[in-house]
Amino acid sequence: MSDFPKNAEEARADRDVTREELTETLDALGQKLDVKARVNDKLDAKVDQAGAKISEKVSEPAADKFRQGTEVVRANPLPIFAAVLAALVAIRLILRRRSS
Numbered sequence: 001m002s003d004f005p006k007n008a009e010e011a012r013a014d015r016d017v018t019r020e021e022l023t024e025t026l027d028a029l030g031q032k033l034d035v036k037a038r039v040n041d042k043l044d045a046k047v048d049q050a051g052a053k054i055s056e057k058v059s060e061p062a063a064d065k066f067r068q069g070t071e072v073v074r075a076n077p078l079p080i081f082a083a084v085l086a087a088l089v090a091i092r093l094i095l096r097r098r099s100s
Contacts, residue, residue: 051066
């Protein structure tokens with residue numbers, strides 16, 4: 001920590017530096033605590049990775065369709081999430097009935 005400022009101008013400069021450092025710290029904490037944004041960023045990265053792999057394996061028209069589908073899911077993920085959840089519940093019920 002620095003010495004006590006000798007005049008008003010040094011005190012103002014020290015105050016401004018401290019404010020900037022505090023702002024940067026709070027921004028970094030806010031980013032760490034924003035779980036939803038971090039999950040969305042990771043999901044976007046995974047979807048982009050999958051899109052790149054699919055583009056290598058399939059024809060260009062099929063890859064374009066996949067990209068269009070990913071954009072639809074990114075725009076409105078709730079119906080897709082609901083469909084996947086319903087499918088998982090149905091599979092679980094079917095497996096439970098078969099085992100008993």
